[in-house]
Structure formats: C-alpha cells, structure tokens
Amino acid sequence: MYTIIETQKGKPCLIFNNYRYLCDRIRNTTTYWRCENRSQCGGRLTQKADQIPVLTAPHNHYYFFLN
Numbered sequence: 001m002y003t004i005i006e007t008q009k010g011k012p013c014l015i016f017n018n019y020r021y022l023c024d025r026i027r028n029t030t031t032y033w034r035c036e037n038r039s040q041c042g043g044r045l046t047q048k049a050d051q052i053p054v055l056t057a058p059h060n061h062y063y064f065f066l067n
Contacts, residue, residue: 019036021045033046035059044057
C-alpha cells in the first residue's frame with residue numbers, strides 16, 4: 001500500500017514500504033520518484049498512472065519513516 005502526501009513546501013511525497021520518496025519527474029503517465037535521502041541513497045520508484053509503484057533501484061539504508 002502507498003500514500004501520497006504533501007510536504008511542507010507543497011510538493012508531492014510518496015510513502016511506500018515505510019520509505020519516503022519525492023517526485024523526481026513526470027513523463028506522460030509515468031511518475032519517477034527518488035528517495036527523500038537523495039544525497040546518500042539511490043532508491044527509486046516508477047509509477048505508471050494510478051498503479052502500484054515498482055522499486056527500480058534499492059535503498060542503501062533502513063527506513064526512517066514510521067506511520
């Protein structure tokens with residue numbers, strides 16, 4: 001299950017498997033998400049339309065966001 005919330009700056013933030021992702025770019029109906037900890041982690045997701053996101057690059061850290 002995933003949730004999309006808004007950051008304090010008004011940007012979309014996706015929460016998936018207890019990791020937080022920021023919207024990197026949107027191309028047509030595909031949204032590319034990157035780990036919130038982008039300076040140290042290469043974790044990425046791809047989401048087509050309203051489908052469940054797919055992990056395309058793993059994280060190099062444990063999750064740091066809990067519901």
